[in-house]
Amino acid sequence: MTSRRKFLKGAAAVPAAGLAAPALAQSTITWRMQTYAGAALAEHVVKPAIDMFNKIAGDRMQIELFYADQLVPTSELFRAMQRGTIDAVQSDDDSMASPTEVTVFGGYFPFGSRYSLDVPVLFNQYGLDEIWKAEYEKVGVKHISAGSWDPCHFATKDPINSLADLEGKRVFTFPTAGRFLSQFGVVPVTLPWEDIEVAVQTGELDGIAWSGITEDYTVGWADVTNYFLTNNISGAWIGHFFANMGRWEELPEDLKALLTVCMEQSHYYRQWWYWGGEASLRVNGDKMKLTTIPDAEWQQVEDAAVKFWDEIAAESETKAKVVEIFRQYNADMAKAGRPYRYS
Incomplete structure (x- = not known):
């Protein structure tokens, strides 16, 4: 390193x-x-x-x-x-x-x-x-x-099939994403970008929540991780x-x-x-196996995001204004229905 x-x-x-x-x-x-x-x-x-x-x-x-x-x-x-x-x-x-x-x-x-x-x-x-x-x-x-x-997914050495599997996982991710994911037992780790592949190989990291599958293959992370979680925390x-x-x-x-x-x-x-x-790469990629947390269980993460938004909005007037825009936009998309939102 x-x-x-x-x-x-x-x-x-x-x-x-x-x-x-x-x-x-x-x-x-x-x-x-x-x-x-x-x-x-x-x-x-x-x-x-x-x-x-x-x-x-x-x-x-x-x-x-x-x-x-x-x-x-x-x-x-x-x-x-x-x-x-x-x-x-x-x-x-x-x-x-x-x-x-x-x-x-x-x-x-x-x-x-x-x-x-x-x-x-x-x-x-x-x-x-x-x-x-x-x-x-x-x-x-x-x-x-x-x-x-791209969207934000987990790429990990061990399979993630439930929220319990996230407990204690040392993950390279973004500051705000790490702050949010820590409530599910994720341990956010900050390292220079170029050190991530080696850190996964040496065991310093258990996984990455920094990208979608395109980047995992493009930058080499698919070579050192075994599983890709299809659930994401952001589109x-x-x-x-x-x-x-x-x-x-x-x-x-x-x-x-x-x-x-x-x-x-x-x-x-x-x-x-x-x-x-x-x-x-989900369909044709041969380096990572896909895993999925069931929708009913993953709903806990989506529900937690609503509370997280409230927490952020309470920090300042400008943040509250931005959160309200996100709320209004997502409400509009939900009302618009397919293909804008499917659930």
């Missing part, structure tokens, strides 16, 4: 986007962006968008992309961006420890969504985008765009693109527009990549 961390620290000086960067004009605007994702995952969740931006922007602007923990630990991403050490970030609020009222809703807010399309609708039609932009403006950061990733991870406010405001309007368009394209790519991948 120590050797891996030393290797990563040494690799931080190398731009993840490639070693042979082309010569740039002296007037070229250059940014450094770090993603929450490791190299294998970043190939899908961010690199295509940055490559597209760099190709179109040419000598006017180039973005150097760095992977998880290469420049700073993920938990320090916000502060580094706020200071200007990093110009832009792709992450959820929760993982990078944003000092905002909306941080708890980033990543996997328990049962806030059922499907990936819920996220863009919540932001673009139910008002979350305005709230996020206002909260980050207060702390000198530009919230550029929000999008959805989609909420992630964002952010930038240092000063650096953002320095950009010409057309480059702001180009950057935003490329990030929106990134959101679209993930919509179909994850949605298709989750189904295909």
Whole structure:
């Protein structure tokens, strides 16, 4: 583990986007962006968008992309961006420890969504985008765009067939998800992203509740875990693109527009990549056996989420406003019926 961390620290000086960067004009605007994702995952969740931006922007602007923990630990991403050490970030609020009222809703807010399309609708039609932009403006950061990733499932070495099987399991997960799951005996563990596979192999971790099955296969976790729990605590991870406010405001309007368009394209790519991948690997994947906790028993987890929402809403006026939006949205989807909600 120590050797891996030393290797990563040494690799931080190398731009993840490639070693042979082309010569740039002296007037070229250059940014450094770090993603929450490791190299294998970043190939899908961010690199295509940055490559597209760099190709179109040419000598006017180039973005150097760095992977998880290469420049700073993920938990320090916000502060580094706020200071200007990093110009832009792709992450959820929760993982990078944003000092905002909306941080708890980033990543996997328990049962806030059922499907990936819920996220863009919540932001673009139910008002979350305005709230996020206002909260980050207060702390000198530009919230550029929000999008959805995959659902949150358990990938474990031992089978999970009941809630009792979660007791004592040491699991790598997000801060808020861990806070919620701890009531069922889960022991949340925080480690650098690149150390997770080794930690499962050595027994430091019993499992992972950080993604859906697409990421388990993409990043190698399916090689060190044996089981995939089909029940999930959220239908989609909420992630964002952010930038240092000063650096953002320095950009010409057309480059702001180009950057935003490329990030929106990134959101679209993930919509179909994850949605298709989750189904295909459940059906065709040969590395992990599927297990399921019966609906009647899993209802205890969903009922606990309602109480958890109340707990979060009681913490501040802004959090209460966001929780109310989640409540209204999910109530509307339930009334709409199929295909929006099936139960």
